[in-house]
Amino acid sequence: MADALTCQLNNTGCIFVVMTPDPDPSFRYLAGDPSLDLVNTVDWTADGPVAERLGDYAALVKWAEGAGVIVAADAARLLRRSRTRQGEAARVHAQALELRELIRQASVGVARGRIDPALLARLDTSIRKIETHRRLEASGGRRTPGLSWRWQGLGESLDSPLWPVVLAASTLLTSPEAGKIRVCEGSDCGWMYVDRSRNGLRRWCAMDQCGGREKARRHYARVKASRKD
Numbered sequence: 001m002a003d004a005l006t007c008q009l010n011n012t013g014c015i016f017v018v019m020t021p022d023p024d025p026s027f028r029y030l031a032g033d034p035s036l037d038l039v040n041t042v043d044w045t046a047d048g049p050v051a052e053r054l055g056d057y058a059a060l061v062k063w064a065e066g067a068g069v070i071v072a073a074d075a076a077r078l079l080r081r082s083r084t085r086q087g088e089a090a091r092v093h094a095q096a097l098e099l100r101e102l103i104r105q106a107s108v109g110v111a112r113g114r115i116d117p118a119l120l121a122r123l124d125t126s127i128r129k130i131e132t133h134r135r136l137e138a139s140g141g142r143r144t145p146g147l148s149w150r151w152q153g154l155g156e157s158l159d160s161p162l163w164p165v166v167l168a169a170s171t172l173l174t175s176p177e178a179g180k181i182r183v184c185e186g187s188d189c190g191w192m193y194v195d196r197s198r199n200g201l202r203r204w205c206a207m208d209q210c211g212g213r214e215k216a217r218r219h220y221a222r223v224k225a226s227r228k229d
Contacts, residue, residue, distance in 0.1 A: 027053060027063050030206050032194035034067045035169035036181070038096075039104045040205070044190025057082050057089035057158070060096050064161035069168075074155025082158060092159045099126065099162055103169045107192055110173055111181040127170045130163045186210025 031037045041053040041063060054060050058079060065075040082089035106123050109115040139148040154160045172178060177194055184191045184205040191205035204210040 027066050028206070028209075029067055031192055032196060033168055033172050034069050035103050035165050035172060036107065036192045036194065037067050038063070038100050038165055039107065040191040041100065043188060044104070045188035047188075050188075054093070054096060054100070057093045060093055060161060064165075067165075069164040070155055070161050074160075077155050078158060078161070081156075085158060088158050092162070095159060096162055099165065102126070103165075104190075104192070106169070106173060107181050108183060110178050111183055111192075123169070123173075126166050130166045133157075133160070133163055184210050 027037075027041065029037045031040055042049040043051045054063060061070070061075050061078050061082070064070045065072060070078070102119065102122055105116070106119050109119065133152050133154075134149050135152050136147050137150050138145065140146045151160065151163055154163065172181070172194070177196075180195045180200070182193055182195045182202065184193070185203045186205065186209070189205060189210050191210075193202070193205055195202040
């Protein structure tokens with residue numbers, strides 16, 4: 001797999017930096033929201049993002065299927081189309097990395113109570129763009145008629161896996177659960193999640209990941225201190 005370009009946003013827009021992708025990307029869906037699961041496809045360390053899991057368009061499609069934003073049939077169709085539209089696929093992949101950074105910064109801002117108006121303007125632009133792909137349709141039966149939204153072109157347009165992610169981000173960030181967005185306290189992690197724990201004190205992206213490492217670190221510190229005593 002070739003080196004990937006990862007987006008880092010600044011005040012003027014998106015700057016792409018070269019990263020070596022994970023040769024065997026394994027996605028984890030533990031954020032409680034697909035928009036934050038997208039954020040968690042790279043590790044946000046003090047030295048910048050590392051362990052890129054979205055190395056190319058195929059990895060994006062694999063992630064989207066696992067996140068439940070597209071179904072298996074859509075994923076297969078998108079992969080077939082991407083092979084004959086490699087330039088477009090590369091552009092969509094770049095858009096996904098830019099969207100990931102945008103959602104991360106907006107979510108971190110909400111979580112920490114410091115919201116950048118420029119970031120919100122960019123996110124608002126993304127939301128307005130996807131609205132052109134949504135259509136109202138009749139749903140239910142004759143006894144229970146109703147309306148529902150559907151995506152027009154989902155699984156056909158190469159950028160369609162991003163549409164539900166933008167919608168999820170806008171829904172989360174404007175909901176009461178926006179106050180439950182957290183950043184993992186693990187060292188050099190930066191993963192995000194919605195804290196739906198009963199006491200609202202979740203600190204880690206996952207106990208078998210950062211939580212376990214922190215537990216081991218504390219145990220080592222206690223053992224080391226006891227030996228000195």
